[in-house]
Structures are given as C-alpha cells and as structure tokens.
Amino acid sequence: MSQKVALVTGSSRGIGRATAIRLAKEGYDLVINYARSRTAAAEVAAEIEALGRKVLLVKANVGDVSKIKSMFEQIKEYYGRLDVFVSNAASGVLRPAMELEESHWEWTMGINSKAFLFCAQEAAKLMEASGGGKMVSISSLGSIRYLENYTTVGVSKAALESLTRYLAVELAPKNITVNAVSGGAVDTDALKHFPNREELLASAANQTPAGRMVEIEDMVNTIMFLISEQSSMIRGQTIIVDGGISLLV
Secondary structure, three states: OOOOEEEEOOOOOHHHHHHHHHHHHOOOEEEEEEOOOHHHHHHHHHHHHHOOOOEEEEEOOOOOHHHHHHHHHHHHHHOOOOOEEEEOOOOOOOEOHHHOOHHHHHHHHHHHHHHHHHHHHHHHHHHHHOOOEEEEEEEEHHHOOOOOOEHHHHHHHHHHHHHHHHHHHHHHHHOEEEEEEEEOOEOOHHHHHOOOHHHHHHHHHHHOOOOOOEOHHHHHHHHHHHOOHHHOOOOOOEEEEOOOHHHOO
16 A cells, blocks of 8 residues: 555646656556547556556546546545546637637536546545645646637636645645646647647747747656655645746737
8 A cells, every 4th residue: 555646637648648657657556547549548558567557547538527536436446545646638629719609618617627626526535545645737828828719728727726726725734735837838739739839839939038848848847846745835836837938028
C-alpha cells in the first residue's frame, strides 16, 4: 500500500500523455483515462509498463458523473488508493459567442469544469484514506483574456480556476493541495481543431518574450513541481506557463 498512484484524465495524448509517462518515470503507478482512442491509450499504457510500473486503463467520458463514479470505483478496487489527480481532459466548441448553442455550452462546461469538481470529490475520498494528496487542473490563457472563437472554453477554464481556489481551501484540512497550471499556446493535437491555428502559432513564436513557444515539457515540469513537497505551501494558485506573452498588451 506504500506504492503511490496517479490519475491523469485525457492521458492518451498531448500534455496528459507526457505527464503520465513522467509520473511513471518518477515511480508512480498510473490510471490512464481516455474517452475515444483506446489504441492511443493502450500505447501509453504499454510505454508505462515498459518502465516497470502498473497501469489501469479506464474508458470514461468525464463529462458524465456516472462515468466518473464508475472510474473511481475501478481505481479503488484495483489500487485501493490515489495520491495524485491531474485534471487534464478537455474539449470545447470553437465558435463566436453569438453562434453558440445550448448544447455547445453544456458539452464544454461539462468536460472542462464540471468534471473537475466531481472527479475531485471522488479523488479526495481516496486521498484522505491514505493521508493526503495533490490535485492539479490544466487551464489556459483564454480564462483571463479574449481569444477568438474561444468563448465556451475560456469561460469553462475560468470556472476551473475558480474551482481550484475553492477546493484548495476546503480540502486543505485533509492534507490535499490543489493548484492549476495555465499554458500559453502549445502545439498539441488539440490545437489542430482551432480554425486560426497557424495564426496562433505564428503569434506565439514571434511575440513570446522568452524567445520561443511553450512546449509540452514546460507544462509537465510545472505539474511535477506542484505535486512535489517543495510546493506544499502553494495552494489554490494558477501558475501561468507562457514565456511571458500574457504580460504584453
């Protein structure tokens, strides 16, 4: 029971995949969550097993609370504990505000913010039973500034960051820390769905004060810091990893 366990939602690709693999390299057993691509998730699981770590593969749309509860029942049965929860799964409808429909709003808010609340509730039960834990949610700059076609996602990420603050306070007595990492433009598969992808990438590459775009490893490095003991007094914060681009007007 001393072996630590981490859950990364949406861990079949991108930041989630890289985070899961880094956690495995650091000695964690993993729960790999995916919604659609079992093949990609299985590839991540195989890579983790090759590192000598255990893996539980769980298909679950985290926008559905019943699926969340089922996922955590499987985690409890398989591992009996949870030490780290990274809320990475994300989706969204990319349209101007005036073109949004109710279904677009509900889908995006469900996966990007509601999921964090109800996953955190279940994760906290397992963490408390083993003495505490760490939670990290993944946000983006659209939570605090205007991005074209990003209304539903930006608002859902703002809710995610607010939830991070509330959970940080309420879970502190259980020895659970909660923080968020907000990234600038990162060239992942998710960015391919943006109609203005090339413009975003060009802007990030040319304007970032650090002289380069944010890379997936920059995000993973920050996540790993927030789940380490060195960050134990950082609570309810959103750490922006953007090379300084959000400092520009």
